[in-house]
Amino acid sequence: MANNKARSIKIFLLDGDPDGVRTAEIDMSTIQAIAFRRSQLARVKDEFKEISRPGVYLLLGTNPDDPDSNIVYIGESDDVARRLYIHNSNHRQKLEFWTDTIALVSKDENLTKSHARYVEAILIKAASENNRWKLINDQQPTEAGKLPRPDAAAMNKFIEQSKTITGTLGWDLFKPVTGHHLATQTDSVQPGSTENLDSPEFSFSGGGFSAKAIVSGTTGNWIIKENSIAKLQAAPKIPESAKKYRNQLIADGILIENSGGWFFQKIVQSNHPRLLRL
Numbered sequence: 001m002a003n004n005k006a007r008s009i010k011i012f013l014l015d016g017d018p019d020g021v022r023t024a025e026i027d028m029s030t031i032q033a034i035a036f037r038r039s040q041l042a043r044v045k046d047e048f049k050e051i052s053r054p055g056v057y058l059l060l061g062t063n064p065d066d067p068d069s070n071i072v073y074i075g076e077s078d079d080v081a082r083r084l085y086i087h088n089s090n091h092r093q094k095l096e097f098w099t100d101t102i103a104l105v106s107k108d109e110n111l112t113k114s115h116a117r118y119v120e121a122i123l124i125k126a127a128s129e130n131n132r133w134k135l136i137n138d139q140q141p142t143e144a145g146k147l148p149r150p151d152a153a154a155m156n157k158f159i160e161q162s163k164t165i166t167g168t169l170g171w172d173l174f175k176p177v178t179g180h181h182l183a184t185q186t187d188s189v190q191p192g193s194t195e196n197l198d199s200p201e202f203s204f205s206g207g208g209f210s211a212k213a214i215v216s217g218t219t220g221n222w223i224i225k226e227n228s229i230a231k232l233q234a235a236p237k238i239p240e241s242a243k244k245y246r247n248q249l250i251a252d253g254i255l256i257e258n259s260g261g262w263f264f265q266k267i268v269q270s271n272h273p274r275l276l277r278l
Contacts, residue, residue, distance in 0.1 A: 006200045009168050018206030024165045033165045034103045045081045054078045054116045055105035061097035071097040071134045076120035078113040104162050118155050126174050224268050229261040
């Protein structure tokens with residue numbers, strides 16, 4: 001039986017840096033995600049003209065009041081780049097947390113402002129249901145607005161693809177939350193327990209890391225497979241909870257240094273989707 005959830009996602013690293021400017025596209029779709037650090041906005045505008053089209057954007061960062069959680073602002077514009085410049089220069093806004101950006105636009109020119117407003121409303125609702133994130137939008141649309149039925153169907157597909165790409169780029173903003181919020185912990189998973197996992201297998205690789213992982217259909221967490229490799233040197237700016245998690249994996253002997261990286265000796269479950277690149 002064919003797997004209807006299988007996806008092929010192409011990620012392009014502009015400078016070969018997995019945390020730098022990168023694009024993500026799903027094969028046979030019109031959606032394009034452009035991910036970058038806040039400080040790289042000017043360069044992205046020069047390199048990717050499509051960011052000046054209508055679309056939706058996510059402003060992402062760590063919650064300064066709670067290092068175990070993240071903050072997001074979700075917006076839309078008929079010119080995403082111009083709106084991002086306004087946010088970046090408006091110091092009266094409470095955007096000090098903003099370190100990373102994902103712009104969601106179309107590879108063609110068929111996405112309109114009405115489409116973007118529809119997508120924004122649905123994504124805001126989805127993000128508000130994830131208690132691992134603090135949503136700081138002052139206004140939350142109560143409804144998505146009306147679109148012709150064919151347009152609504154196309155945008156619903158765009159929304160689902162946006163959620164998939166956001167998770168693939170390392171942010172669990174739209175991952176379903178079931179049961180209680182999981183505390184940061186080392187949670188080993190037995191190799192034979194994968195029958196409840198509900199995602200295709202993702203492959204990640206870049207400067208100093210290489211891994212295979214899937215997403216748990218039960219918890220929404222990442223299941224990182226053994227023999228995956230994490231970066232040897234931790235990134236300078238990572239959440240304190242992620243730093244503790246990494247150190248705990250090393251102390252427990254689950255991460256073993258070998259050949260310039262940290263090798264996973266066991267399958268582990270993590271609610272830190274960026275663990276491999278820490």
